Structure formats: C-alpha cells, structure tokens
Amino acid sequence: MIELRSVSKVYDGVAVVDDVTLTLERGTLTAVVGTSGSGKSTLLRMVNRLVEPTSGQVLIDGAYTAVIAAPELRRKIGYVIQDHGLFPHWTAARNIGTVPVLLGWRRADVRSRVRELMEMLQLDPDVIGPRFPHELSGGQAQRVGVARALAARPELLLMDEPFGALDPVIRAQAQADLHRVQRRLGTTVILVTHDMAEAIRLADRIAVMRAGRIEQFAPPADIIAKPATPFVAELLGEGDRAFRYLSLKPAADVARPDGAAEGAADGPVLPGHATMAEALSEMIWTGRDRVRIANPDGDPGIVTREALIRAGRPE
Amino acid sequence: MRGGIRLLFLPLALSPLLPFAVFRANRIAQGEPRSLVETLGAGPAALAVAALAGGIAALAFARRPAWGAAIAAALILGIVLAAGWGASSLMAGVPTQARVSPGAGFWVALVAAALLLIDALARMRPRPALRLALVGFAVAAGALLLSSGALSQLSVMQEYRNRSAAFWREGASHLWLAFGSFAAAMLAGVPLGIALTRRAGARGSVLGLLTMLQTIPSMALFGMLIVPLGWLAANLPAAHALGIRGIGAAPAFVALFLYSLLPIVANTVAGITGVPRSVTEAADGMGLTRRQRLFHVDVPLALPVIITAARIVLVQNIGMATVGALIGAGGFGTFVFQGIGQTATDLILLGALPTVALASATSAVMDALIGMLPGGAR
Numbered sequence: 001m002i003e004l005r006s007v008s009k010v011y012d013g014v015a016v017v018d019d020v021t022l023t024l025e026r027g028t029l030t031a032v033v034g035t036s037g038s039g040k041s042t043l044l045r046m047v048n049r050l051v052e053p054t055s056g057q058v059l060i061d062g063a064y065t066a067v068i069a070a071p072e073l074r075r076k077i078g079y080v081i082q083d084h085g086l087f088p089h090w091t092a093a094r095n096i097g098t099v100p101v102l103l104g105w106r107r108a109d110v111r112s113r114v115r116e117l118m119e120m121l122q123l124d125p126d127v128i129g130p131r132f133p134h135e136l137s138g139g140q141a142q143r144v145g146v147a148r149a150l151a152a153r154p155e156l157l158l159m160d161e162p163f164g165a166l167d168p169v170i171r172a173q174a175q176a177d178l179h180r181v182q183r184r185l186g187t188t189v190i191l192v193t194h195d196m197a198e199a200i201r202l203a204d205r206i207a208v209m210r211a212g213r214i215e216q217f218a219p220p221a222d223i224i225a226k227p228a229t230p231f232v233a234e235l236l237g238e239g240d241r242a243f244r245y246l247s248l249k250p251a252a253d254v255a256r257p258d259g260a261a262e263g264a265a266d267g268p269v270l271p272g273h274a275t276m277a278e279a280l281s282e283m284i285w286t287g288r289d290r291v292r293i294a295n296p297d298g299d300p301g302i303v304t305r306e307a308l309i310r311a312g313r314p315e
Numbered sequence: 316m317r318g319g320i321r322l323l324f325l326p327l328a329l330s331p332l333l334p335f336a337v338f339r340a341n342r343i344a345q346g347e348p349r350s351l352v353e354t355l356g357a358g359p360a361a362l363a364v365a366a367l368a369g370g371i372a373a374l375a376f377a378r379r380p381a382w383g384a385a386i387a388a389a390l391i392l393g394i395v396l397a398a399g400w401g402a403s404s405l406m407a408g409v410p411t412q413a414r415v416s417p418g419a420g421f422w423v424a425l426v427a428a429a430l431l432l433i434d435a436l437a438r439m440r441p442r443p444a445l446r447l448a449l450v451g452f453a454v455a456a457g458a459l460l461l462s463s464g465a466l467s468q469l470s471v472m473q474e475y476r477n478r479s480a481a482f483w484r485e486g487a488s489h490l491w492l493a494f495g496s497f498a499a500a501m502l503a504g505v506p507l508g509i510a511l512t513r514r515a516g517a518r519g520s521v522l523g524l525l526t527m528l529q530t531i532p533s534m535a536l537f538g539m540l541i542v543p544l545g546w547l548a549a550n551l552p553a554a555h556a557l558g559i560r561g562i563g564a565a566p567a568f569v570a571l572f573l574y575s576l577l578p579i580v581a582n583t584v585a586g587i588t589g590v591p592r593s594v595t596e597a598a599d600g601m602g603l604t605r606r607q608r609l610f611h612v613d614v615p616l617a618l619p620v621i622i623t624a625a626r627i628v629l630v631q632n633i634g635m636a637t638v639g640a641l642i643g644a645g646g647f648g649t650f651v652f653q654g655i656g657q658t659a660t661d662l663i664l665l666g667a668l669p670t671v672a673l674a675s676a677t678s679a680v681m682d683a684l685i686g687m688l689p690g691g692a693r
C-alpha cells in the first residue's frame with residue numbers, strides 16, 4: 001500500500017505538486033492523468049525520491065520512505081520512462097540484469113531471471129539479449145525497459161508515459177502486455193499518461209491532476225459517469241463519454257438467452273468478452289439492431305440496441 | 316582511385332624531372348643537385364621510371380581501396396629503397412666525409428605517395444584490429460628497413476651512426492616528456508572535469524583559465540615557469556632531489572602538462588554532460604549510487620570523447636616536446652636545434668623524422684582504440 005500524505009513540491013515559490021493525499025491499494029493499477037505541466041512526473045518521482053518532497057510524507061507498506069537510503073529504496077521500485085533510458089553501452093540482457101546485479105544476485109540467478117523476463121515479454125533471449133539498445137526497435141527497447149524495471153521483482157512499479165513514443169498498434173500491444181503482467185505478478189503500478197483512453201482501459205483508479213492538485217480520484221466508471229469538475233469532463237472529451245462508458249462494460253451483462261428473442265438474429269457471434277461498445281459498433285457497421293454474443297455455458301445470447309442505449313447512460 | 320585525389324598523380328609522374336639527391340662534399344658544404352640518372356645510373360633510372368609509371372597506372376585502375384593502399388605502400392618502399400641505393404652508388408669512391416641526402420624529387424614523390432596511401436587507407440575503413448595490425452606492420456617494416464643497412468649511406472643515417480647513443484637517450488626523454496606529461500594531465504584532468512560537472516558555477520572560470528593558458532606561446536610559458544621552479548629547486552631540497560630545476564625537463568614537463576589540461580578537462584565535461592538525460596535518470600531510478608553511476612554509466616559513455624582529447628593531447632605533446640630542447644629539456648628537438656645552429660639539414664631531419672613517425676603511429680593507435688569501444692558507446 002502506498003500512502004501520500006499532504007505531499008507538496010515547491011519550485012521557485014510555485015507549488016507544482018500541491019498538498020496531494022492519496023492511498024493506493026496493493027496490487028492495483030493507478031493511472032495519473034492531466035495536462036502537460038500539471039505535476040504528474042513530479043508526483044511520481046517523489047515516490048522513489050528522485051524528487052524530494054518539500055513537505056509531506058510518502059509511506060510504502062507503512063514505512064516512511066524518507067528514512068530509507070535512496071538507492072536502496074529505488075532498487076525495490078521498478079521505474080520505466082518514456083525514452084526507456086536503456087544504457088547504450090550495455091546489451092539488452094545486461095540492461096535487464098542491472099538491478100539484480102546491484103543487489104548482488106548470483107550470476108546464474110541473474111541470467112535465468114533475464115531469460116524468464118524476456119520470454120514473458122515476448123523477446124527472444126538469444127536474439128534480442130545480445131543486442132545493444134541502438135539495434136532495437138522502439139517497441140523492443142520499450143519492452144526491455146519494462147523487463148529491466150521488473151527484474152528484481154519489485155512490488156511497486158512506476159511508469160512515466162511508458163508508451164508515449166510507440167505507434168498505435170505497438171502501443172495497444174504494450175498496454176495488453178502490461179495488463180497481463182500486472183495481473184499475473186500482482187504488482188502495484190502507478191502509470192502516468194496523457195492518454196485518457198489508456199487510463200480507462202488499464203486503471204483500477206484514475207487520479208486526474210491539474211496545476212499540482214488532484215481533481216478527482218476514482219475508478220474509471222465513476223470518472224466517466226460523474227466527472228467531479230468541468231476540467232475532468234473536458235479531459236474525458238464530452239463527445240465520447242457514452243462510448244467510453246460502454247467500452248468499460250461487458251456486453252454479456254445485457255445479453256438475453258437466445259430463445260427469449262423474438263426471431264433469431266443472424267450474423268457473426270461476438271466473443272464472450274466483447275464490450276458494449278464493440279457490440280454497438282458491430283450493429284452500426286452491419287446495419288442490424290441485434291447481435292449474438294458467445295456464451296460459454298450454452299447457446300449464444302442476444303444483445304439488442306435498446307438494451308445498449310439504456311446501459312450507456314449511467315443513472 | 317577516383318576523384319580529386321588523382322591530381323596527385325601529376326607531381327608523382329613529374330618527380331623524376333627534379334633532382335633526386337643532393338650531394339655535399341661534407342656535412343655543411345653547399346649541396347649540389349643530382350638527377351635521377353646521375354644518382355642511379357641510366358639503366359636503373361629507366362627501370363625506376365618504368366616502375367613508377369606502372370605504379371601510377373595500377374593506382375589509376377585500382378578498384379578496391381585495399382589494392383590502392385598496397386600499391387601506394389609499394390611505391391613508398393620503392394622510393395625509399397631507391398634513395399638508399401642511390402646514396403650508396405654516389406658515395407662509392409668519394410671521401411667518407413661526403414654526404415648524400417634526398418633531393419626535391421624524392422620528397423615530392425614520397426609526399427604524393429604518402430597522401431595517396433592515407434587516402435586509400437581512409438577509404439578502406441579498416442576495422443580497429445586491422446588498423447592496429449597495419450600500424451604494427453608499418454613499424455616493423457620501418458625498423459627492418461633501417462636496420463637492414465639498405466639506407467646506411469643516406470646522410471641522416473650517417474648522422475644517426477655518429478650519435479646513436481644520444482639518439483636513443485634523447486628519444487627516451489622525448490617519450491618521457493610527451494607521455495609523462497600526458498599521463499599526469501589525464502590523472503589530474505579527468506577528475507577535475509568530473510568535479511566540474513557537479514559544480515556548474517566553477518566550470519566557466521576553470522575552463523576560462525585553462526583556455527588562457529593555451530594561448531600563451533610555449534617559449535613564454537617556459538620563461539614564466541623558470542622563475543617559480545628555480546625558486547622551488549633552490550629552497551626545497553626535496554624538489555631539487557626530484558630533479559626539478561628552473562631549466563631542463565621540469566619546466567617543459569609542466570608546460571606540456573598545462574597545455575594538455577584544457578582538451579582533457581573540456582572533453583571530460585562535454586562527454587559527461589552529453590550523457591542523455593533519460594539515461595542518467597534511469598540510472599538514478601534503478602538505484603545506482605553516485606559512484607556506481609559515475610563508473611558504470613557516466614565515464615564509460617563519455618569515454619569516446621575523453622579518448623578523442625587524449626589523442627589530440629598526445630599528438631600535440633609529441634610535437635611540442637621538440638620545443639623543450641630550447642631550455643635544455645632534451646628530446647628529439649635537441650637534434651633539430653643543433654642542426655639549425657650548424658645549418659646541418661641532415662641533423663634537423665634526424666630530430667624531425669622520428670617525431671613525425673611517433674606522432675603518426677600514436678594517432679593511428681588512438682584512432683583504433685576509439686573504434687574498439689563497445690557498440691553503443693560510440
């Protein structure tokens with residue numbers, strides 16, 4: 001559990017982070033969103049003490065971070081940045097092994113851990129491992145950066161716009177990787193991003209920052225349903241609100257058993273995990289007013305347009 | 316060979332028209348020019364011209380730089396051997412105090428061939444290991460040539476024979492001056508540069524001071540050092556025991572050291588501040604201590620820039636150490652200034668040629684070292 005208690009950072013008389021109090025539960029992914037210069041990176045960097053708070057405290061699992069030697073603290077916290085910051089004179093494998101080596105792991109342990117991580121992130125250890133960073137694509141370098149951050153099995157992972165430099169396809173894959181890895185390892189993640197869609201897709205809770213303050217800290221569904229301030233609503237993009245909301249909910253929630261529908265629907269069967277947004281999109285594209293959705297326990301269910309439109313407006 | 320470098324074929328082709336050797340009744344007498352035919356005899360001269368023409372034609376059609384380099388190297392060897400052989404034939408039957416030195420034709424041909432060789436080598440883009448091998452090969456070939464006796468009748472070699480003990484002694488002090496002051500400047504300059512990266516405030520004034528030192532002419536700097544070092548020697552027995560004097564090697568050493576500092580300190584600062592911000596941030600974020608970051612990240616990444624400075628400084632020191640002879644520091648400069656005093660060109664060459672060879676070999680080795688740094692560091 002990460003606790004920020006009245007944390008502030010003042011530069012030249014300006015509070016770029018202003019009295020922020022947040023509690024992040026263990027094993028959750030928290031996204032920090034906000035406009036450029038709102039203090040997101042500064043807030044993140046106060047957790048691993050790359051920036052020392054002007055006032056306030058940061059606690060990890062009840063321990064004050066201020067009394068732990070900074071290098072020691074940082075070796076227990078994964079850190080990923082946008083330009084990946086790989087050491088250009090070391091191979092990918094050696095980059096990934098950085099923290100385990102600092103911690104004095106045995107060589108064989110470092111080597112097997114590096115392989116394990118590279119396989120988990122779909123990097124071929126024998127091909128990518130011996131390459132230098134300048135011989136990697138942007139997506140590969142980014143994954144090596146994530147692997148390096150996870151190497152010493154940190155319980156906390158800080159990510160500052162980790163996917164900012166990736167093209168949309170690779171970015172979607174990197175997001176999926178992060179989701180999978182985070183669920184599998186149970187790592188607590190703080191993810192700074194400019195991309196509201198990314199935050200909605202990945203986060204358990206979203207902290208919206210503006211001018212150093214937290215405007216709203218809530219689960220994605222609540223942020224969409226009840227933006228606390230006009231700024232939050234603006235950040236969401238008002239036009240997309242309903243669609244964003246639908247993209248959070250599984251279509252199966254409003255599906256009826258096939259037999260109950262008057263007249264069987266034809267067309268393709270959507271996979272069981274399809275969201276309401278995907279179901280609606282399918283209807284618009286194929287000109288139908290109902291689609292079928294796979295049901296692992298029996299016949300495909302039916303989702304109607306009316307049901308979706310009703311569900312898209314939170315009470 | 317292609318491009319403007321082919322203009323060098325012209326001086327190469329015309330060089331046989333210039334005097335190939337200079338004959339003197341004794342080492343300081345007025346020189347008399349000797350043509351290629353007079354030097355080698357008609358038959359061998361015709362052969363030499365034919366070989367030269369063949370070499371130029373081969374160079375013109377050489378497709379691969381490696382062939383060009385091999386042909387240019389063969390030309391150089393041939394020109395030097397011809398000079399040695401010509402000297403022997405001119406010296407046959409004349410008094411031993413006579414001297415034969417290379418003439419204008421020799422120098423024009425040699426410089427043109429050397430430039431063609433350098434161009435071909437640059438185009439070869441040899442890997443660092445091959446470069447080191449080529450330097451080693453050139454040094455070995457030079458040593459073999461000099462020790463074979465093929466050049467023994469050339470005036471420079473006669474000067475060498477007359478003072479071979481002094482030659483090696485001065486050579487040793489030349490190396491000590493150039494490499495010793497370089498090593499001292501690295502030991503002082505790199506840590507100073509590192510310290511300056513952490514104190515942006517002091518950076519400007521320290522670099523300014525070092526820049527000012529660079530602008531002082533070497534003779535003036537020697538003069539300025541004579542007084543304090545002389546005082547040290549007179550008042551500190553320990554300094555005296557270390558060989559510190561107002562004149563001699565100490566002021567030359569200190570002057571070379573001071574000149575070396577600016578490139579080393581400035582490049583250390585530039586190299587370390589040039590490490591990308593994302594890399595230093597990642598290093599800190601991973602939990603490297605300041606020391607670990609310095610030794611594992613900052614310095615290795617700055618190394619190419621620091622070694623570039625080292626190369627500049629070494630070559631500069633090898634050249635400037637010559638001037639130290641003026642205040643009794645020893646080194647190859649001793650022969651240069653003695654030669655100037657006696658208007659004995661051969662003696663000047665005895666000092667200048669090894670200096671040039673030393674500087675070229677050092678520069679080539681340092682280039683190879685820079686090329687050997689691991690992948691991403693370059």
Ligand SMILES: Nc1ncnc2c1ncn2[C@@H]1O[C@H](COP(=O)(O)OP(=O)(O)OP(=O)(O)O)[C@@H](O)[C@H]1O
Pocket residue numbers: 011012016034035036037038039040041042043
């Ligand atoms: N070391 C520093 N010294 C002075 N001001 C700083 C420093 N670091 C950050 N700031 C200022 O603090 C404010 C917040 O910076 P921060 O990097 O936290 O913003 P951000 O939300 O991460 O922005 P972006 O989305 O552009 O990365 C900015 O106005 C920035 O100029």
Ligand SMILES: [Mg+2]
Pocket residue numbers: 040041042160
């Ligand atoms: Mg930022």
